Amino acid sequence: MELMKYGRKAVACTLGLLLLTGCSNGEDKDRTTVFPDTGPVENTVEDTGTVTYRDNYNIVPQVSGTVISCSIEEGDTVTAGQTLYELDAGDLEDQIEQAALSLDSAQASLSQAQTACADLTVTSYAAGTVTAVNVHVGDYVSTGSPIAQVVDSQNLKLTVPFWVEDATSFTPGASAVISFPNRAETVTGTVERIYDTPSALSGGRTGVYVEFSFQNPGTVLSGDSASAAVGSAVCMESGTVSNATEQTIYATQSGQVLTLPIQTGSAVTVGQTVMTIKNDSLTNAVTNASLSVESARTSLEQLQAKRADYTILAPVDGVILTRSVKLGDLASAGTPMAVLAQPEELCVHVDINEQYIERIWPGQQAQVAFTDDSGQPRSYTATVARIDDTGITSGGVTDYTVELTLDSTDGLRDGMNVNVAIITEQKEDCLRIPSQAVSGGTVQVLRDGKAVEVEVETGISGGGYTEILQGLTTEDEVLLP
Structure with a gap:
């Protein structure tokens, strides 16, 4: 549902409204009146959102093994390249040793084949x-x-x-x-x-x-x-x-x-x-032995390169959000061990109803607000960064996740619930009245002490105000319901 509220500019302008109470006519004696003024009107789509990290990094091992070193706890700050875990690489070292022996054997066979082939020249x-x-x-x-x-x-x-x-x-x-x-x-x-x-x-x-x-x-x-x-x-x-x-x-x-x-x-x-002397078996033996050496060397190098897989490093600077594997546990290849996030990558995700999603696009400005534990409201400016193409349907209604980039993240934490107002349309210097005064394209105007119904042509609405295109002037005294 779209909720309309007073924007900051709109709130400031209300100070200029003239409120009249105690009219002389009996039935309108206790009605409140206002005069139209000139100011901005903002159309917003509002909902609640959640503060989250834009990109979480799952710490996933490429190999399985027992954790022999774990240097992190949840909440720790880490730097890119820092060692987070070390896994037992005993089996790998055995394979490397065997591969090195295979390479030595292949090189010896090649040397013998080359010596025999050299004897073809007398x-x-x-x-x-x-x-x-x-x-x-x-x-x-x-x-x-x-x-x-x-x-x-x-x-x-x-x-x-x-x-x-x-x-x-x-x-x-x-x-x-x-x-x-x-x-x-x-x-x-x-x-x-x-x-x-x-x-x-x-x-x-x-x-x-x-x-x-x-x-x-x-x-x-x-x-x-x-x-x-x-x-x-x-x-x-x-x-x-x-x-x-x-x-x-x-x-x-x-x-x-x-x-x-x-x-x-x-x-x-x-x-x-x-x-x-021509002897194909000897020359072929050299070729085959050379291929065997290259194959054995490649196998050894590949195994040696896997040593790095047993040391798990932090991919970026950040904070450890969760740690699911500790010292002594068996880490499984492809299964996350921890989750890392970058604090400066905080953003807001808000799910917008399908009825209003067409009014939102990247680049629009937004306001994010919440009330802190002291009861003080805190607000932040934000920008629409992206809109998910695929929605989530529940109860016959589809919502689309909109991501907002925050201009500041001070005081915000992952998981906070915040109020979000995305400005979908904005006009300056409009002739406006409070939206509550408009009913079915008409407003009540006080003339000669009596309420008169006047037809008006309205423009955009938002922030608690409605733009008046025709039907009123700043001299008209408008009755509020």
């Missing part, structure tokens, strides 16, 4: 000349199959025995003279190694073998006989010259020969690729 472990190639592109090879022979005939070595007392005075790197039977030429060599243990020689002699290295002058072949001398010490007997490098290169994995960038007579260096 390299030379020595420098020299390729003297033989045993396979062709397209051949299938097995692990350990001989691929090629590499010989370094430029660098030669010789191992010969010396008397024990002579050998013990040698040091690696010492210069030596290498000589050859039936040849006048000699070459300079270097002591590379002195054997640790003496060896028995023919004729009951004992000597220590010493290994020398020297550059081939171009005329020496592997298998030639040679002797060595270090200073005045001469070897006990001659030895056989051998190439510094005589290496067979073997396949390190099985598969089909994909490339073979060497041929007989090719020079190779240490680490040079001499063959590549």
